Amino acid sequence: MSRFSENFLNQIYQEKVFLSLSSVLGFLCVWYLVTDLLQLMPPIILPSPEKVFFNIYEKISIPVGEEKLFGHIGVSLVRILVGVGIALSLAIPLGVLMGWYENLDALASPIIELLRPIPPIAWIPLAILWFGIGLGSKVFIITIGVFFPILINTYLGVKFVEPLLIKAAQTLGAKDKNILWEVVVPASVPLIVAGVRIGVGLGMMCLVAAELVAASSGLGYLIMLGGDDLKPELSIMGMILIGVLGLIADRIILGIERRVIYWKKE
Amino acid sequence: MEENRQKDKLVAENVSVFYEKDKKNFLAVDDMSLAIQEGEFVVIVGPSGCGKTTFMNTLAGLVRPAKGKIFMDGEEITGPSAERGVVFQQFALFPWKTVFENIEFGLKYRGTPREQREEIVRKYIQMVKLEGFEKSFPHELSGGMKQRVAIARVYANHPQVLLMDEPFGALDAQTRTIMQEDLTEMFMTEKRTVVFITHSVEEAIYLGDRVVVMTARPGKIKKIIRITAEDLVPDRRQLGYDDVVNLKEFRDLKGEIWGLIKAEILEKHIL
Numbered sequence A: 001m002s003r004f005s006e007n008f009l010n011q012i013y014q015e016k017v018f019l020s021l022s023s024v025l026g027f028l029c030v031w032y033l034v035t036d037l038l039q040l041m042p043p044i045i046l047p048s049p050e051k052v053f054f055n056i057y058e059k060i061s062i063p064v065g066e067e068k069l070f071g072h073i074g075v076s077l078v079r080i081l082v083g084v085g086i087a088l089s090l091a092i093p094l095g096v097l098m099g100w101y102e103n104l105d106a107l108a109s110p111i112i113e114l115l116r117p118i119p120p121i122a123w124i125p126l127a128i129l130w131f132g133i134g135l136g137s138k139v140f141i142i143t144i145g146v147f148f149p150i151l152i153n154t155y156l157g158v159k160f161v162e163p164l165l166i167k168a169a170q171t172l173g174a175k176d177k178n179i180l181w182e183v184v185v186p187a188s189v190p191l192i193v194a195g196v197r198i199g200v201g202l203g204m205m206c207l208v209a210a211e212l213v214a215a216s217s218g219l220g221y222l223i224m225l226g227g228d229d230l231k232p233e234l235s236i237m238g239m240i241l242i243g244v245l246g247l248i249a250d251r252i253i254l255g256i257e258r259r260v261i262y263w264k265k266e
Numbered sequence B: 001m002e003e004n005r006q007k008d009k010l011v012a013e014n015v016s017v018f019y020e021k022d023k024k025n026f027l028a029v030d031d032m033s034l035a036i037q038e039g040e041f042v043v044i045v046g047p048s049g050c051g052k053t054t055f056m057n058t059l060a061g062l063v064r065p066a067k068g069k070i071f072m073d074g075e076e077i078t079g080p081s082a083e084r085g086v087v088f089q090q091f092a093l094f095p096w097k098t099v100f101e102n103i104e105f106g107l108k109y110r111g112t113p114r115e116q117r118e119e120i121v122r123k124y125i126q127m128v129k130l131e132g133f134e135k136s137f138p139h140e141l142s143g144g145m146k147q148r149v150a151i152a153r154v155y156a157n158h159p160q161v162l163l164m165d166e167p168f169g170a171l172d173a174q175t176r177t178i179m180q181e182d183l184t185e186m187f188m189t190e191k192r193t194v195v196f197i198t199h200s201v202e203e204a205i206y207l208g209d210r211v212v213v214m215t216a217r218p219g220k221i222k223k224i225i226r227i228t229a230e231d232l233v234p235d236r237r238q239l240g241y242d243d244v245v246n247l248k249e250f251r252d253l254k255g256e257i258w259g260l261i262k263a264e265i266l267e268k269h270i271l
Helices: A003-037 A049-059 A069-100 A102-115 A120-131 A135-159 A163-171 A176-212 A219-228 A232-260 B002-007 B052-060 B099-109 B114-127 B143-156 B173-189 B201-207 B241-245 B248-267
Strands: B010-021 B024-036 B041-045 B067-072 B084-087 B161-165 B193-198 B210-214 B221-226
Touching: A003 A049, A049 A232, A069 A102, A069 A135, A069 A176, A069 A219, A069 A232, A102 A135, A120 A135, A120 A176, A135 A176, A163 A176, A163 B084, A176 A219, A176 A232, A219 A232, B010 B052, B024 B052, B024 B067, B024 B221, B041 B052, B041 B201, B052 B084, B052 B161, B052 B193, B084 B143, B099 B114, B099 B143, B114 B143, B143 B173, B173 B201, B173 B241, B193 B201, B201 B241, B201 B248, B210 B248, B221 B248, B241 B248
Parallel strands: B041 B193, B041 B210, B084 B161, B161 B193
Antiparallel strands: B010 B024, B010 B067, B210 B221
16 A cells, blocks of 8 residues: 555544544534533433542442442443353253254254243343342343343344355265364354344343343442432443443454454455 | 266266245256266356256256266265265355365364364465465455465365366456466375366367257256366366467367357357
């Protein structure tokens, strides 16, 4: 690429960054305008941005309930990570086997088709009944939320592997077992990773939902507490942090995606 | 016919195959019998949709015939095997494997030890002129290079029979000519039994010991032309492609074969 076009692309990129930054700043300005400056919204309905950010700063050192701010973030992180971990280790093997063995597919499909449309939060009462109000019930809800998108994507990935690749492997002497691990699974990786991305997004929703009900820690708990104690700055803080957490998680998965599907055409 | 089974490398006996498309069954191949000798290069040509590919997939063991049987060295074929390697028109390379790993694929299942595999892969990379691309991935290669990898992958696996399904069909004309010359050279240095499918009459005459002309669907054998045995195009394998196509013998033969195919197309209105 020539020096000139490199500069040109750089310029476009800088313009984009500028636009993105100005939209964030604009959003904060409007927020500031309707709260502090024009006082269109009383602080009890919508606190000003500086009040929210000061609140975040303050809660780093002053505990809310059982934990300080990073304690709450940590608790939520553990819940989501354990939930995602369990869902991954169940959904990927099951999806691969269901996609490959038609008998297992016929056996498992009706149950899965029946359970899949049930929103994960509908499990909350049972989860509390079975696992109490500790880590177990939250992890259970998150696992259910993450499990199905990964399962379905893995299953479809295996089911719709390019038949030509399987034929090529067969005529090169690979047996069924080799074909499953050497051809079918690698070929399904892009769809599996896409499933993980959808699953983790859903998992974040499940995390908040599970923490809104019966929790004494975590970001969802802070959001709930803000409503109960009429401290909307607490709720907004929790929402912002969930947003940031979700964004970071998505970026990490995107990075992994680029790494594992290096062989896909751009 | 019984004795052919023993004597010839690959024998198709009264093979009929159905082809499923849009939930309907078509008779793709109708009662085809063909005996291919060891070390022979047989090219099958015919109008498009005549069942050439289906017939070749049946030889590979990827498709079961509805009627008739296929034998290799006198033994009935019941499924795909490493002894019948296939080069597909769409390359069918494993996109997540490098050129080296693609060519190595079959050798792993043959139980070839690692050092020997490396040696074999290097040899065929050299044969298809892809030195320096060992670590490239298929998406980084041109169509012609991809097909070279696919050919090397099959050659390296040392099948007794090579089945090639329009391997140069997806390539541009210049690449195609070079690939045809290189394939001839490879065939001369390492004689294999080859069944080659094409719809290019020129390619068929240039490459084949025998050219099998098929009818339009359902595919049957219309005529078999014995190019090498009857020395129809002299010195064909010593000359480059461009020189061969200008020989009078070549042009006459091309006219004859094209006439057979054209008659099929016009007669059965498949245009």
